[in-house]
Amino acid sequence: MKIKICGISRLSDLPVLNKVHPDFVGFVFAPSKRQVSLLTATRLRSALEASIPTVGVFVEEDAAFIKEAIDEHIISYVQLHGRYDEEKIKTIKSYGVPVIQALPYTEKEVETAADYLLFDNLKPGSGEAYDYTQVSAKKPFFLAGGINISNIEDALKTNAYCIDVSSGVETEGIKDAIKIEEIVRRVRQ
């Protein structure tokens, strides 16, 4: 199973990421305590090892803004939260990147042009856990929402393509290098 570390916003988080090499790193462009600007994300992308793919996280963002982040080579995957919009998914795919459609875990798998689904908490990025074992889908999916080292075993029992962690690798709202290293190693055991 793969692992994505989401909500990276500080250059000081990069040494541990370059060391443990998660499968994906996420930048949140939506309003959030983890929100980054295009300029900050450009700096983070430059300091991150080139072979680690970056995911841009957006909530009902204009396609033009998303295209800018792709064209500037800041992100190579697009994660869409909020209202489901098939036309927008097709438009973003035409920019040449895979699209991840986020859904609340309470929803059933949808027919979608997106390449991946992402099942999340009702409040994305809140760190609140739920029963991961009830989630399954035919399409490859990311599993997100309150995953941490204490409940990772349940997440690993699912058929998720990738585990997605943000709050669970933070201490007092700041990314914690020890927690990042610990959870990446556990997923790869």
Ligand SMILES: O=C(O)c1ccccc1NCC(=O)[C@H](O)[C@H](O)COP(=O)(O)O
């Ligand atoms: O992380 C945020 O603050 C956020 C805000 C708005 C939309 C999406 C957001 N995060 C998306 C993610 O991929 C998170 O990593 C995922 O929801 C898991 O978060 P957590 O429950 O904190 O582990």
